[in-house]
Amino acid sequence: MVDESGLRAEAEDRLRSLAGPGARLRDDQWSAIRALVVERRRALVVQRTGWGKSAVYFIATALLRARGAGPTVIVSPLLALMRNQIAAAARAGVHAATINSANTDEWDRVHAEVERGEIDVLLVSPERLNNPDFRALVLPKLAAGAGLVVVDEAHCISDWGHDFRPDYRRLRSLLASLPPGVPVLATTATANARVTHDVAEQLGSGPSGGPAAADGAAAVARPESPGETLVLRGPLERDSLRLAVVRQPTAERRLAWLAEALRDLPGSGIIYTLTVAATHEISAYLRDQGYEVAAYSGQTEQAERLAAEQALLDNRVKALIATSALGMGFDKPDLGFVVHVGAPASPVAYYQQIGRAGRGVERAEVILLPGPEDRDIWAYFASLAFPPETTVRATLGALSEQGTTSTAALETRVDLSRARLETMLKVLDVDGAVERVKGGWRSTGMPWAYDGPRYARVAAERTAEQRAMLDYIATDQCREEFLRRHLDDETARPCGRCDNCTGTHHQESVGEEAVGRARDRLRRPGVEVEPRSQWPTGLKELGLSGRIRPEVSAEPGRALGRLTDIGWGNVLRRLLAADAPDRPVPDEVFDAVVQVLAAWEWRQRPVSVVSVPSATRPKLVAGLAQRLAAVGRLTYLGSLAYRNGPPGRQHNSAHRVRALTATLTADVPGGLEVSGMPETGAVSLSSGPVLLVDDRVETGWTMTVATAMLRQAGAPAVLPLTLATTT
CATH class of the missing domain: 3.40.50.300 (P-loop containing nucleotide triphosphate hydrolases)
Structure with missing residues (x-):
C-alpha cells in the first residue's frame, strides 16, 4: 500500500x-x-x-x-x-x-x-x-x-x-x-x-x-x-485580465491609436499581428515614435529571437511585435498587456494568446484592434487545408511507381507547394499510407481511405470559429464569458472586469497629426524583391538545374508593397482581388510606384520597359508599363506573349516553371528594334537594362523565366518591378 x-x-x-x-x-x-x-x-x-x-x-x-x-x-x-x-x-x-x-x-x-x-x-x-x-x-x-x-x-x-x-x-x-x-x-x-x-x-x-x-x-x-x-x-477564468475591443476604421488610425495608448499601458507586453510583414511595419513605426520595441516571428533568426525574448523578460523593451510564433510556453509572469492588431481566426486561439498576460500581476490590459483585412488573411490560411482526393491519390500513385522519393522529386509530380506537400505527407504517414525513410518517402502499400466528410467538418468548424470571432468583436455582453463558453467552460459567468461589463470603454478618438504620421509610415512605398537563385529540381530535361546562371538572372527587383502589409497591402488587395475589374492603374498607386522608381539605386538606369502578359488584368499591367515609360522617358517595347494561352495556376515551383517555359515567349516587338525618344534614337532589348513590369509576384517564377528569356534575347540586365509581392 x-x-x-x-x-x-x-x-x-x-x-x-x-x-x-x-x-x-x-x-x-x-x-x-x-x-x-x-x-x-x-x-x-x-x-x-x-x-x-x-x-x-x-x-x-x-x-x-x-x-x-x-x-x-x-x-x-x-x-x-x-x-x-x-x-x-x-x-x-x-x-x-x-x-x-x-x-x-x-x-x-x-x-x-x-x-x-x-x-x-x-x-x-x-x-x-x-x-x-x-x-x-x-x-x-x-x-x-x-x-x-x-x-x-x-x-x-x-x-x-x-x-x-x-x-x-x-x-x-x-x-x-x-x-x-x-x-x-x-x-x-x-x-x-x-x-x-x-x-x-x-x-x-x-x-x-x-x-x-x-x-x-x-x-x-x-x-x-x-x-x-x-x-x-477546470474553470478557465483569468481574474487579472481586462478585456476590451477598440474599433478604428483604417490601418493608420489603428496604428496611431496604438502609439498613443502604449504610453499608458502597464509594464511591458506583446503586440500580436497576423502576418510577418505587419510585425516589421508596426515595430518600425513605434520605434519612430520613440518606443523600444522589436519584431518577432518564425522568420526571425534564432539568436535574434532569443535576444528579443530576454529583452522582454528583462523589461528592456516596451513590447515585442510578434506573430503567433511567440505563444505557447513563453512565460513572463508580470506581462502587463497583450494587444492584437488584427483578430485571430478563432476565439480559442485568441484566448490562448492573451493567456500570456497577467499571470503574476493583479491587472493586465487585453485589447483587440480588429481590421477589415483580417478576413482576407483568414481566407489565405484556410486555403492551406488538406488537399482534395485527386491530389492525394496522385501522390500515393507517384510513390508506388517510383519507390522511395524525396519531397523535392515529388514536387515535380504533384502540384502542391512544398509546405502543403510536407504537411499532407505527414498526415499520410500518421495514417499509415506512407512512411518517412532515409532518402525521402515511400508507400507502405496499406489501404487508405480519403475521409472527405471529416475534412469538410473540420473546414466547417474553422468557418464557425471565424464567425464566432466576429461575434466576439460585436458583442455587448461579457467578453470573458463569451470566450470561456466558446471553450465549453460551463462555469463561465460575467467577469465584471471587461469593457462591456464595466461600461468603461477605451477612448477611440485619435489626433489627426498622429494619424498623418502613421499614414506616412504605412504608405512609404517600396519593398525589395530578391531574385530566385536556384532552379527547381526535376527539370533537367528543360536544361534547368542548379544555380541560375548570372547571364540569365535578374537584378534585385522592387514592389510597391506586400499583400500582407497593413498599409499598401489594403489598397493592393482591393485592386488585385479575384473579383476586381481590370482597369487602368489608379493615380494614387501610380504616383507611389513612381516614388519607388525614384528611390531605386540601380547600377544602370533602364532604357526600356517590357510588360508581362496578363490573362486577367491586361489593362492594368500594360497600362502601368506604358505610363511608366512615358513619365520616365523610356521606350515601351511591348508585352511578352503566351504561345499556347496563359499557363493557368500551379501550386509548386517545378510545375510552374514547366508550364511557363511551354508557353511564354520573349518575342516582343522591340526585340527587333523600335523608335525610341528623340534623344535616344532606336532602342532594342540590347540597348540597355529593361524594366520588367507585372502586377504581382507570388512564387517569383514568372519573373524568373521571363527574365531568362529576355536576357537570352539580348537584354544586358532586367529589373523586375511589380505592384505587389506576397513574400
Missing part, C-alpha cells in the same frame, strides 16, 4: 522548491499527480494558463524517479517553451535536457547522459518524431525506459483544434509502444469539449468525467475502468 499522505507531503515539499515557500498543491494538481505516481495511468489536464500544469509533471517526475522509474519524456512544441521548462525543472531539483533542431551538436552527449541515468527529463520536439533515425534508433529506447511521458500543449494533437500539428499525431505510435504501467500526462490550456474528447481518445480508450465546478473541487468522477483517460478539466 502506498502511504498517500506521506506522498502528498513529499509532493508539497517539491512544490515549495519550485514555486516558493507559500505554495500549496491544488486538489486537482494532487489528483493528477496521484493518478500518475500511484495509479500509473493516463490523464489529460485542461486548465487555464498559469494554473500550474508544469508543476504536475515536474513533481510527478521527481516522485517517480525517487522510486526508481526511468526518465520523463516531454514532447514540447516550441523552443521558448523548452527553455522555460528546463529552468523550471532545475528549480524543482530535476535535471532536464532537450533534443531539438537548434542543438544538433549536443544530441550525442544528451543520448549518452540519458543512457547513464543522469537526465531526469528529456524534452523532445514533435518534429523529432518525424525523423527516421530518431524513430528507429532513439525512440524505441526512450519508450522502453521512460518512467513518464508528457504531451505538452496537447490540443496540437487534434485536427479540430486551432493549432493542429501533424507531427503530434505520431504520438499514437509512441504511446502504443510504451510498456504496461508507464503513466502518460497530456496538458493544455485551450481545448473545447470536442478537442478534449479527441485528445483523450488518442491517449487511451476514451475520456471520463466532466468539467469541474470550481478550481480545487473534484474535477471529474473516478473513471470506472483504470484503462480510461482521466480528464481533469
Whole structure:
C-alpha cells in the first residue's frame, strides 16, 4: 500500500522548491499527480494558463524517479517553451535536457547522459518524431525506459483544434509502444469539449468525467475502468485580465491609436499581428515614435529571437511585435498587456494568446484592434487545408511507381507547394499510407481511405470559429464569458472586469497629426524583391538545374508593397482581388510606384520597359508599363506573349516553371528594334537594362523565366518591378 499522505507531503515539499515557500498543491494538481505516481495511468489536464500544469509533471517526475522509474519524456512544441521548462525543472531539483533542431551538436552527449541515468527529463520536439533515425534508433529506447511521458500543449494533437500539428499525431505510435504501467500526462490550456474528447481518445480508450465546478473541487468522477483517460478539466477564468475591443476604421488610425495608448499601458507586453510583414511595419513605426520595441516571428533568426525574448523578460523593451510564433510556453509572469492588431481566426486561439498576460500581476490590459483585412488573411490560411482526393491519390500513385522519393522529386509530380506537400505527407504517414525513410518517402502499400466528410467538418468548424470571432468583436455582453463558453467552460459567468461589463470603454478618438504620421509610415512605398537563385529540381530535361546562371538572372527587383502589409497591402488587395475589374492603374498607386522608381539605386538606369502578359488584368499591367515609360522617358517595347494561352495556376515551383517555359515567349516587338525618344534614337532589348513590369509576384517564377528569356534575347540586365509581392 502506498502511504498517500506521506506522498502528498513529499509532493508539497517539491512544490515549495519550485514555486516558493507559500505554495500549496491544488486538489486537482494532487489528483493528477496521484493518478500518475500511484495509479500509473493516463490523464489529460485542461486548465487555464498559469494554473500550474508544469508543476504536475515536474513533481510527478521527481516522485517517480525517487522510486526508481526511468526518465520523463516531454514532447514540447516550441523552443521558448523548452527553455522555460528546463529552468523550471532545475528549480524543482530535476535535471532536464532537450533534443531539438537548434542543438544538433549536443544530441550525442544528451543520448549518452540519458543512457547513464543522469537526465531526469528529456524534452523532445514533435518534429523529432518525424525523423527516421530518431524513430528507429532513439525512440524505441526512450519508450522502453521512460518512467513518464508528457504531451505538452496537447490540443496540437487534434485536427479540430486551432493549432493542429501533424507531427503530434505520431504520438499514437509512441504511446502504443510504451510498456504496461508507464503513466502518460497530456496538458493544455485551450481545448473545447470536442478537442478534449479527441485528445483523450488518442491517449487511451476514451475520456471520463466532466468539467469541474470550481478550481480545487473534484474535477471529474473516478473513471470506472483504470484503462480510461482521466480528464481533469477546470474553470478557465483569468481574474487579472481586462478585456476590451477598440474599433478604428483604417490601418493608420489603428496604428496611431496604438502609439498613443502604449504610453499608458502597464509594464511591458506583446503586440500580436497576423502576418510577418505587419510585425516589421508596426515595430518600425513605434520605434519612430520613440518606443523600444522589436519584431518577432518564425522568420526571425534564432539568436535574434532569443535576444528579443530576454529583452522582454528583462523589461528592456516596451513590447515585442510578434506573430503567433511567440505563444505557447513563453512565460513572463508580470506581462502587463497583450494587444492584437488584427483578430485571430478563432476565439480559442485568441484566448490562448492573451493567456500570456497577467499571470503574476493583479491587472493586465487585453485589447483587440480588429481590421477589415483580417478576413482576407483568414481566407489565405484556410486555403492551406488538406488537399482534395485527386491530389492525394496522385501522390500515393507517384510513390508506388517510383519507390522511395524525396519531397523535392515529388514536387515535380504533384502540384502542391512544398509546405502543403510536407504537411499532407505527414498526415499520410500518421495514417499509415506512407512512411518517412532515409532518402525521402515511400508507400507502405496499406489501404487508405480519403475521409472527405471529416475534412469538410473540420473546414466547417474553422468557418464557425471565424464567425464566432466576429461575434466576439460585436458583442455587448461579457467578453470573458463569451470566450470561456466558446471553450465549453460551463462555469463561465460575467467577469465584471471587461469593457462591456464595466461600461468603461477605451477612448477611440485619435489626433489627426498622429494619424498623418502613421499614414506616412504605412504608405512609404517600396519593398525589395530578391531574385530566385536556384532552379527547381526535376527539370533537367528543360536544361534547368542548379544555380541560375548570372547571364540569365535578374537584378534585385522592387514592389510597391506586400499583400500582407497593413498599409499598401489594403489598397493592393482591393485592386488585385479575384473579383476586381481590370482597369487602368489608379493615380494614387501610380504616383507611389513612381516614388519607388525614384528611390531605386540601380547600377544602370533602364532604357526600356517590357510588360508581362496578363490573362486577367491586361489593362492594368500594360497600362502601368506604358505610363511608366512615358513619365520616365523610356521606350515601351511591348508585352511578352503566351504561345499556347496563359499557363493557368500551379501550386509548386517545378510545375510552374514547366508550364511557363511551354508557353511564354520573349518575342516582343522591340526585340527587333523600335523608335525610341528623340534623344535616344532606336532602342532594342540590347540597348540597355529593361524594366520588367507585372502586377504581382507570388512564387517569383514568372519573373524568373521571363527574365531568362529576355536576357537570352539580348537584354544586358532586367529589373523586375511589380505592384505587389506576397513574400
